[in-house]
Amino acid sequence: MKLYGKMSLATALKLVLSLLLVTGMGVFFYIFYRVVSSEYFWAYMPQGALLLGFYITGGLALGHILYRFLRITNTLIDSNPFTPDNVKSLRWIAYDCFIVSACYIINFLINPAYGHFEILTIDIKGIHTDVEYLIFLFAGCFILILSKVFEQAVAFKEENDLTV
């Protein structure tokens, strides 16, 4: 199976990412509307507003991650992934991961519902964890390193292209 180029896995990925972005935006605005229109939200105002702030920040960061992945996928389809724009995209994705992770951590610290923290629980609904922030934190670190590696690869490619 072709991994990148026209009619490849990257093309399928682009389709899935586009769908996710559109669906995610719909779900994001729907939940936002449901939250602000509920009486429960206004009853817990100072904390509710803060949590809504985290929701908006985290949601926008996730949307931006999807958008940047889409841009990277487009270069994969064009069979030209070593571009400075992809380095920028990877860096942005890493920062967005850190933002999402920070939202999780602050929410974890201020939300009393997290009093019973569980690293891993298994029940009839499946396997659950409360360490999502670690996943985003590590992913962010890894992608940030990857962006540096990519930056070097772009420099090597440029040098190679300009070697006659």
Added chain:
Amino acid sequence: MAIIINLDVMMARRKISLGDLALKVGITNANLSILKTGKAKAIRLETLNAICEALNCQPGDILEYAPEDPSSAP
């Protein structure tokens, strides 16, 4: 960069076009143009050899060292 490519001068002396030289050297017009306009970052000895052969000249006729700071000249 302190290295100047005088390929256009040699091409004019030998009265050869970019396309003809590219054909003789065995590289694309685009790559030869990169070299001619001084945008190239490196040149393979193999390419230099082919250019010297095609233009019947020495590497020194094509490449020239002109220091940016004249006081550092040997």
